[in-house]
Amino acid sequence: MSLTIQKLNVAFGKEKILHDISLHIADGEFVSLLGASGCGKSTLLKSIAGLIEIESGVVKINGKDMSRTLPEKRRAVIVFQDLRLFPHMTVAKNIAFPMNIKKISKERQKETVDSLLAEVQLEGFGNRKVREMSGGQMQRVALARALAANPTLLLLDEPFSGLDGKLRLEMGELVRKLHRENRLTTILVTHDKQEALKYSDRIALMKSGRILQYDTPQNIFKRPASREVADYFGRMNYIRRGDWEIGVRPFDIRIIPTGKNCTVEEVVFMGETAEVRLNTPAGEVFCTAVSSELERMDITAGDKVGMEIKNEADCIRL
Ligand SMILES: Nc1ncnc2c1ncn2[C@@H]1O[C@H](COP(=O)(O)OP(=O)(O)O)[C@@H](O)[C@H]1O
Ligand SMILES: [Mg+2]
Structure with missing residues (x-):
């Protein structure tokens, strides 16, 4: 589904964190929020998901104003950097969690869990405890659990930043494959410019709670709007x-x-x-x-x- 943000402002106490953010993401687009640590990327994701109170502005999902709607009604699901899985529960139980809350039938849950396990390339791991999985596998479980919520928007908050080298690349490729197959509107938060350039339809480059430029990878690299943007990319x-x-x-x-x-x-x-x-x-x-x-x-x-x-x-x- 599409996402429209208009003049969004967020403050923590007296400190203004997001300044007049406006952003439109078309249905099925893959957008990266790129910027240094502390620039407000996670705060923007949480505002979209409804997890923090906004000062002013509008968040629309599929054209509908969701600014005052509860998170569960927005169905914009965040995969957090620390994953927030339940380590003592099995992989299957973790993935089924959002469906359990919605009281979906056990049979239907099992079907969905099996197909999601296949999608994230974890067939046969359903009965393992999460704490027995490797870091990369846990990332896949977290991704599957997010998809099990049947989200309108998939929000990924630096999900690969704990991984290195080859594993990071594999996770990136998996996310790209899932996006191609499901055409789910996806926002990836990253501070890695290569990752943003490689995976995104468009990139929003952020600094100090503002968007410096929102453009395709080609344009933002070849036609930067300012020196600040140009220098960021090398x-x-x-x-x-x-x-x-x-x-x-x-x-x-x-x-x-x-x-x-x-x-x-x-x-x-x-x-x-x-x-x-x-x-x-x-x-x-x-x-x-x-x-x-x-x-x-x-x-x-x-x-x-x-x-x-x-x-x-x-x-x-x-
Ligand atoms: N709950 C909070 N209370 C007060 N300040 C916060 C809170 N969360 C984030 N901040 C501040 O907001 C700014 C943006 O943080 P964040 O959105 O996490 O940035 P990023 O994800 O880009 O690293 C930072 O200066 C951070 O210290
Ligand atoms: Mg962050």
Whole structure:
């Protein structure tokens, strides 16, 4: 279902936490709330779910004003970072919990639990105690339990942040698969820009209780509305051109080995890519390239080179 937030303000005591947040999420969209710790992402999720009191503003689900509606009537379900499972209960009982509250028949519960176990790739684990499951498996149980509530909106509050590397990736892929299959309107809270870029239809970049930009991953990266947004998504070179400065990403700068007007200050190997810091007539410029390409050029600190902005580069006037 769709979600519309209009001029939402939230305060804790005298401290204002969310300032005039407006956001529209279409039915079936996958949106990320991205921003540093403390910027208000969890507070926004809780406001949507009805778990905290809002100062002013409107929260509409499917066009209906839900601002004063109880959480259980909104059916916007949050998967919290700490999961909040019942460790001594079985996996199946945990998943069935929201259906039990709604007094759904035992047969129907069992059917749903079985199909959800399959969806989150935990077939055969129904009778295990939650405390006997690994961290990644518990995440899957929490996800299945949220889906068992048949939510209108699925709200994920940094559910993978406790996981590392491969497991984190697997969980991300699972959430994406579930979203593709069910087309459930989903909001993912994350402070990982790569995760947001990879999974979202749109990203709301937040800072200090405000939304700086709400846009598709391509637009927010290639056409940032401000320097603040541009810098959030990685290093930017600001190069003066006449009356204005343009922003160019390090990958959009090419080194010309036969050139002479720049000095290589430093080459930093980072695995697949390497970063070159150049002293140019336009000031300090960073260039990122595939390591093997740079190795072929045989560039080291102190060398004289040239540089150019690639034709296909996104140059942003900022
Ligand atoms: N229950 C609360 N009482 C008072 N202040 C709170 C409460 N919950 C969160 N805050 C404050 O609100 C701000 C936003 O918090 P939060 O929404 O949790 O941020 P995020 O999820 O982006 O890390 C922080 O400054 C935090 O300290
Ligand atoms: Mg949070």
